[in-house]
Amino acid sequence: xxxxxxxxxxxxxxxxxxxxxxxxxxxxxxxxxxxxxxxxxxxxxxxxxxxxxxxxxxxxxxxxxxxxxxxxxxxxxxxxxxxxxxxxxxxxxxxxxxxxxxxxxxxxxxxxxxxxxxxxxxxxxxxxxxxxxxxxxxxxxxxxxxxxxxxxxxxxxxxxxxxxxxxxxxxxxxxxxxxxxxxxxxxxxxxxxxxxxxxxxxxxxxxxxxxxxxxxxxxxxxxxxxxxxxxxxxxxxxxxxxxxxxxxxxxxxxxxxxxxxxxxxxxxxxxxxxxxxxxxxxxxxxxx
Amino acid sequence: xxxxxxxxxxxxxxxxxxxxxxxxxxxxxxxxxxxxxxxxxxxxxxxxxxxxxxxxxxxxxxxxxxxxxxxxxxxxxxxxxxxxxxxxxxxxxxxxxxxxxxxxxxxxxxxxxxxxxxxxxxxxxxxxxxxxxxxxxxxxxxxxxxxxxxxxxxxxxxxxxxxxxxxxxxxxxxxxxxxxxxxxxxxxxxxxxxxxxxxxxxxxxxxxxxxxxxxxxxxxxxxxxxxxxxxxxxxxxxxxxxxxxxxxxxxxxxxxxxxxxxxxxxxxxxxxxxxxxxxxxxxxxxxxxxxxxxxxxxxxxxxxxxxxxxxxxxxxxxxxxxx
Numbered sequence: 095x096x097x098x099x100x101x102x103x104x105x106x107x108x109x110x111x112x113x114x115x116x117x118x119x120x121x122x123x124x125x126x127x128x129x130x131x132x133x134x135x136x137x138x139x140x141x142x143x144x145x146x147x148x149x150x151x152x153x154x155x156x157x158x159x160x161x162x163x164x165x166x167x168x169x170x171x172x173x174x175x176x177x178x179x180x181x182x183x184x185x186x187x188x189x190x191x192x193x194x195x196x197x198x199x200x201x202x203x204x205x206x207x208x209x210x211x212x213x214x215x216x217x218x219x220x221x222x223x224x225x226x227x228x229x230x231x232x233x234x235x236x237x238x239x240x241x242x243x244x245x246x247x248x249x250x251x252x253x254x255x256x257x258x259x260x261x262x263x264x265x266x267x268x269x270x271x272x273x274x275x276x277x278x279x280x281x282x283x284x285x286x287x288x289x290x291x292x293x294x295x296x297x298x299x300x301x302x303x304x305x306x307x308x309x310x311x312x313x314x315x316x317x318x319x320x321x322x323x324x325x326x327x328x329x330x331x332x333x334x335x336x337x338x339x340x341x342x343x344x345x346x347x348x349x350x351x352x353x354x355x356x357x358x359x360x361x362x363x364x365x366x367x368x369x370x371x372x373x374x375x376x377x378x379x380x381x382x
Numbered sequence: 383x384x385x386x387x388x389x390x391x392x393x394x395x396x397x398x399x400x401x402x403x404x405x406x407x408x409x410x411x412x413x414x415x416x417x418x419x420x421x422x423x424x425x426x427x428x429x430x431x432x433x434x435x436x437x438x439x440x441x442x443x444x445x446x447x448x449x450x451x452x453x454x455x456x457x458x459x460x461x462x463x464x465x466x467x468x469x470x471x472x473x474x475x476x477x478x479x480x481x482x483x484x485x486x487x488x489x490x491x492x493x494x495x496x497x498x499x500x501x502x503x504x505x506x507x508x509x510x511x512x513x514x515x516x517x518x519x520x521x522x523x524x525x526x527x528x529x530x531x532x533x534x535x536x537x538x539x540x541x542x543x544x545x546x547x548x549x550x551x552x553x554x555x556x557x558x559x560x561x562x563x564x565x566x567x568x569x570x571x572x573x574x575x576x577x578x579x580x581x582x583x584x585x586x587x588x589x590x591x592x593x594x595x596x597x598x599x600x601x602x603x604x605x606x607x608x609x610x611x612x613x614x615x616x617x618x619x620x621x622x623x624x625x626x627x628x629x630x631x632x633x634x635x636x637x638x639x640x641x642x643x644x645x646x647x648x649x650x651x652x653x654x655x656x657x658x659x660x661x662x663x664x665x666x667x668x669x670x671x672x673x674x675x676x677x678x679x680x681x682x683x684x685x686x687x688x689x690x691x692x693x694x695x696x697x698x699x700x701x702x703x704x705x
Contacts, residue, residue: 125494132491136477136484143479205474209536211440213492214463220492377396377406377432379440 129215133223137197147193147231150185154235157181158242161305162249175335176305176328178243178251183304183324183331185235186270187295194225194274195281195291198369202282208380211370218275218366222359225274233267254337258344262330265348269323269355276358279365283372303328323354384452386544386575387414387437392446394432394599406432408599409446414577414592419570421590421607422579423694429599430579434546437577438468450544464493467537471549473529478522482513482532485521486539493540500539507535511565527558534565544575551585563589583691593690595697602697610693620660620671622683638678647671659686 141147161177198221201207210217243249253259277294281287299305301315302324308316319325330347333339339347373379394407407429414420422430435441437448439459447454453461476485483504490500508517511531521529530550537545547566551559566576566589580586586593587607594604624635639651639658647667652659662668668685675683 128496129491129494132488132497136480136488139480139484140477204476204478205470205472206476208435208440208470209468209475209489210492212438212463212466212468213489214460215492215494374440374442377394377435377441379435 125215126219129219130223130226133220134227135223137224137227141193141227141231147228150188150232151234151238153188154181154185154238155242155246157184158239159246162243162247166247166249174243174249175251175332176307178239178249179236179328179331179335180304181239182233182236183266183302183328184299185232186229186266187232187298187302187304187324189229189232190225190270190274191277191291191294193228193231195277195287197221197224197228197278198282198366199287202381205380207373211373211379216363216367217370218363221278221366222271222275222363225278226271229270229274230267232270233263236263251335253335255334255339258339259331259334261348262327262334262339262351265351265355266323266327266331269327269351269358272355272357272359272362273323275362276365277362279362279369282369283365298322298324301325320350321354323351323358326350326354383416384449385413386416386418387412387420387448387450387577389413389433389437389448390446392433392436392448393444394429394436394441395444405599407436407443410596410599410601412594412601412604414575416575417570417573418591419566419576419578419589421586421593422577422596423581423583423586423593423690424596425581427598428596430596431548432599433596434468434548434577434579438466438546439463440468464540465543467540467542467545469533469537469545469547469550471530471533471547471552473526476521476529476532476536479520481518481520482508482524482535483517485532486535489536490539495540503539503541504535507538511535512561526553527555527562530554530558530562534562538569542574544577545569546577546579548579549581550578551580551582559585583689583694587690595694597697607690610690617687618662618665618668619686620662620668620675620683621654621657621686622660622675622680623657624680638675638680642671642674645671645674654692 158178158181161180162174165171165173165177198207201210210220240251243251281290284290300311301319301322303319304324308319308325311319326347330339330344330351333344333347370379373381389410389412392407392410392412393405396404396406398404410429410433412433422433424430432441436443437450437455439455439462442456447456449455450462451465453465455462477488480488486504486507487497487500490504491497495503505514505517508514511534513528513531513535516524516528521532524532530553534547534550537547550566551562554562563585566578570576576589578586578590590607592604593607593610595602622635622638624638635658639653639660642648642660643651647663647670648660649663650661652661660671662671672683672685
C-alpha cells in the first residue's frame with residue numbers, strides 16, 4: 095500500500111524551511127557553545143601549568159594588607175569594605191589586561207595562529223572561551239582578600255545583601271570577560287602591546303573608583319567613569335556590603351555593568367575578526 | 383571530475399615600501415588532479431609557502447582564482463577549510479605544555495568534531511603516527527620528528543580530502559623521514575590528494591606523481607616526476623667516482639676525465655660533487671665508455687639519466703645563498 099506521503103511531490107515532502115533553519119541554528123549554537131567550553135577547558139589546563147597566570151593570587155593578599163593597614167591607621171572603619179573589595183576588582187582587571195591580552199599574541203609567537211586561522215571556526219569564539227578562563231582566576235582574589243581581612247586583621251566583612259553581592263560578582267565577571275575580549279583584540283592589533291598593557295592599569299583603577307571614591311575626582315572626569323564597568327561594579331559591591339542597594343539604582347547598576355560588558359564583548363569579537371581579516375589580507379598570519 | 387586544486391593566474395604581491403612591490407606569486411596557473419601527490423619545488427622565497435597559504439585560505443590572493451575541490455578559496459572559505467588539512471613543518475605550532483592527546487582534543491574542536499568523535503580519532507591517529515605510547519606526555523618533551531608526526535595527526539583529524547604539506551620532513555632523521563613518506567603514500571591510497579612543498583629532491587622523487595618547479599613566483603614547469611629528466615633532453619650519461627683505494631684518487635679521476643673528453647663518443651665531462659658525469663652521444667657510446675672505464679679499473683660507474691636535482695639546478699640556476 096502506498097502512503098499519502100509517498101504520493102506527494104518531492105518538494106512537498108521536504109522539511110519546511112523555517113523548521114530546517116531552526117534545526118540548523120540549534121546545531122550551530124550547540125557547536126559554538128561547545129567550542130567556547132572546550133577553549134575554556136584548554137585555557138584552564140594551560141593556566142594550571144603556567145604559574146605566572148596565578149601571580150595575581152600572590153599579589154592580592156599584599157594589596158589587601160596595604161589597603162587595610164592604611165584604612166585602620168587612618169581610623170576609617172567605614173572604608174574597610176572598599177579596602178577588601180578593591181583587590182578583587184584589581185585582580186579581575188589584571189587578569190583581563192595582562193593575561194587575557196596575551197592569549198592571541200602567545201599563539202602568534204608559538205606559530206599556532208596559522209593553523210587556527212586555517213580552521214573553519216571563528217577565532218573569536220576560541221578567544222572568548224580562553225579569556226573567560228583567565229579572567230575567572232582573578233575572581234579568587236575576592237575570596238583571598240576577604241580571608242586576609244578576617245584572619246589577618248580580625249575584620250570579618252559582613253555582607254548585608256548577599257543575594258545582591260552574588261549578582262554583582264556574577265555581572266562583574268561577565269563584564270570582565272567582555273572587557274578582556276576587547277582588550278585582547280586591541281592589544282593583538284596594536285604594535286605597542288607592552289606599552290598598552292603597562293599603561294592601562296591606573297587610568298581604569300581611577301575611573302573605576304576601585305581604590306578611592308569617584309567623588310574625589312575633578313567633576314569633568316566623572317562622566318567618563320560611567321563608561322567603565324568597574325565604577326558601577328565597585329559602587330554596587332560596596333552597597334551590597336552595606337545593604338543599601340535596592341530597587342531602581344540596583345537594576346540600573348546591574349544593567350549598566352552587563353550592557354558595558356556586552357558592548358565590549360561585541361567590540362572584541364569584531365576586532366578579532368578584523369585581526370584575522372587584516373592578517374590574511376596583509377600576509378601577516380604567520381608573523382609573531 | 384573537478385580537479386582537487388585549480389589555480390588560475392594566481393597573483394600575490396606585497397607592498398614593501400611606497401612604490402616598492404614584491405611579487406610573491408606571478409600569475410601562477412596550476413592544476414592538481416584528485417588522488418595525486420604533487421610536489422612543489424623551488425628555492426627559498428620562490429613562492430611555495432605563499433601558494434600553500436592561499437590554497438589553505440590563510441592568505442588572500444591579490445588577483446586570480448583558486449579552487450579546491452570546486453570551492454573558491456576566497457568566496458567559500460568555510461567549505462575549503464573543512465576539506466583541507468594544513469601541515470606546517472617545524473618545531474612550533476603546538477601547545478608544548480599539553481600532552482599530545484590533549485593537543486589533538488583541542489584542535490579537533492576547531493573542526494567542529496564532537497568530543498567523542500575527536501577522542502576516537504585522536505587515539506587512532508596517535509597509533510597510526512606511532513605516538514600512542516607517548517600520547518600522554520607533554521609535547522615539550524618530544525623530538526622534532528615526533529612533533530612532525532603530531533602535526534600530521536592534527537592535519538588529519540577532520541579527515542580532509544586534500545592535504546597541504548609544507549616542508550614536512552625538514553630536520554627528520556632518515557628513518558623517521560622514510561616512515562613519514564610511507565604514511566603519506568598510505569594516505570594517498572585512501573584517496574587523499576597532497577600538495578607537498580619541499581626542498582628535498584629525494585623526497586619529491588620518492589613520493590610525487592608530478593612536480594612543479596617555481597621560482598620568483600613563476601611556474602617554470604610541471605611534469606610527471608618520472609619524465610623530469612627529459613626536460614634536459616634525452617641525454618645519455620655515465621657517472622663514475624674515483625677509486626678511493628688508489629693512490630691520489632682525485633688526481634687519477636681528473637686525468638681519466640681528461641682522457642675521456644678526447645673520446646669521439648663523449649660530448650662533455652663534468653664534475654658533480656664527488657662524482658664525474660660523462661655525457662655521451664648515444665646508448666652505444668655509453669656502453670663503450672663503461673667498458674673503457676672498467677678496463678682502467680674504475681669499478682664504481684653506472685649508466686645515468688639526469689636526476690630531478692639536476693633538472694632543478696639547471697632550471698632554477700645556481701644562485702648560491704641569494705634568494
